[in-house]
Amino acid sequence: MLKGKNYDFNNNQIEIISYQGLPIVINYSINTKNKNIENSTYFSMSKGHKNSLSKPINIKSHPISMEKLNHFEQIFYKDIPHLLKKNLADEPYLINIFMFHAAINDFDDMNDFFQNAIKNLTQKNDIDNYEKAKNLYLEYLNFGENNEFYDTTLIMAAIEHTDISFIKKMKLRKINELVVDEVEPQTYYFTRCSPLGKAIRLNQYQIISYLLEKGASTEIVCISKFNEEQSALALAEQYKNKKVIKLINSTLKPK
Numbered sequence: 256m257l258k259g260k261n262y263d264f265n266n267n268q269i270e271i272i273s274y275q276g277l278p279i280v281i282n283y284s285i286n287t288k289n290k291n292i293e294n295s296t297y298f299s300m301s302k303g304h305k306n307s308l309s310k311p312i313n314i315k316s317h318p319i320s321m322e323k324l325n326h327f328e329q330i331f332y333k334d335i336p337h338l339l340k341k342n343l344a345d346e347p348y349l350i351n352i353f354m355f356h357a358a359i360n361d362f363d364d365m366n367d368f369f370q371n372a373i374k375n376l377t378q379k380n381d382i383d384n385y386e387k388a389k390n391l392y393l394e395y396l397n398f399g400e401n402n403e404f405y406d407t408t409l410i411m412a413a414i415e416h417t418d419i420s421f422i423k424k425m426k427l428r429k430i431n432e433l434v435v436d437e438v439e440p441q442t443y444y445f446t447r448c449s450p451l452g453k454a455i456r457l458n459q460y461q462i463i464s465y466l467l468e469k470g471a472s473t474e475i476v477c478i479s480k481f482n483e484e485q486s487a488l489a490l491a492e493q494y495k496n497k498k499v500i501k502l503i504n505s506t507l508k509p510k
Contacts, residue, residue, distance in 0.1 A: 336386035340394075353395070366404045369395065377412035385412055389421055407432045410450045419461050431472045444480035452476030455490045455499060463499055467506050 271279045282296050357368035369391065376388040388409055405428050413422045427450075436448040436456075451471040454462040467473070473487035488507065491499040 336383055336390060339387050340390045369404060370408070373406075374408050377408055380415055382416070385416055388412065393424065405429045405432070407434055407450065411436065411453055414450060414453050414457060414459060414462055417457075417459055417462070419459075419465065422462060422465065427466075427469055430466065430469060433475070433478060436477075439480065442480075446477060446480055448477040449475075451487055452485070452490060455487060455494065455496075458494065458496055458499070460498060460502070464502060467502070473503060473506065 267283055267285070269281045269283075271281070353368065354365060357365055360368070362368040362371065373388045373391060376384040376391075392406065392409055404426075406425055407429050410422065410425060410427065410430075411434065413425070431449050431451075433447040433449050433452070435445045436453055437446040439445070448456065449471065451463065451466045451473070454466060455476065475484045476487045477485040477490055479485065485493070488500065488503050491503055
């Protein structure tokens with residue numbers, strides 16, 4: 256299991272460092288013709304000394320070259336979305352590439368790396384990058400073992416793209432988190448909103464209804480550039496959307 260460990264690469268040797276036990280060193284050689292790893296051995300380390308005799312191991316995967324990592328970067332920035340999706344589906348060792356890529360770029364863990372990647376992809380209202388972010392999320396992040404991944408940035412992007420079908424596939428973790436939603440270019444004042452606040456500002460009734468159904472808070476959905484807190488009802492009244500006002504009022508009434 257590669258997750259949650261640090262790596263030190265040195266020619267034909269990898270040192271795996273983990274809080275779970277002593278460092279492990281893997282020595283290997285590569286067949287230059289077929290690129291397969293062969294003659295692999297490992298041993299554990301204690302204060303720089305071998306703790307046991309070298310033992311043979313069978314590594315079935317192919318080595319990850321810098322060329323592979325460079326190609327991986329191109330997937331993010333140049334390939335069109337359906338090619339990224341195909342790469343994710345066809346490459347059985349791509350998750351390992353994600354892990355190594357996270358490690359060499361000094362990210363704390365995989366969730367940190369993925370959140371940064373998705374944030375970069377969704378910074379601009381670009382449909383291709385948004386589709387890439389969706390592919391990454393659905394392929395690797397929407398599973399039980401990734402419980403620490405917070406998807407607020409991607410929720411906000413989905414609201415911008417009026418993508419209710421994708422929002423229904425999301426975990427909606429931190430559904431009430433307020434994040435920067437709008438920055439004034441001259442003053443750099445900014446407004447923070449929750450996903451519900453953003454949906455109200457964009458008048459997206461279906462998404463508003465779904466977020467309320469999923470338990471989104473109506474108490475504070477936006478904080479203005481002057482640090483004024485706004486409830487869902489106050490924000491809907493500001494935008495004079497009678498249908499949304501009626502919907503929010505229906506959720507506020509005791510059942």
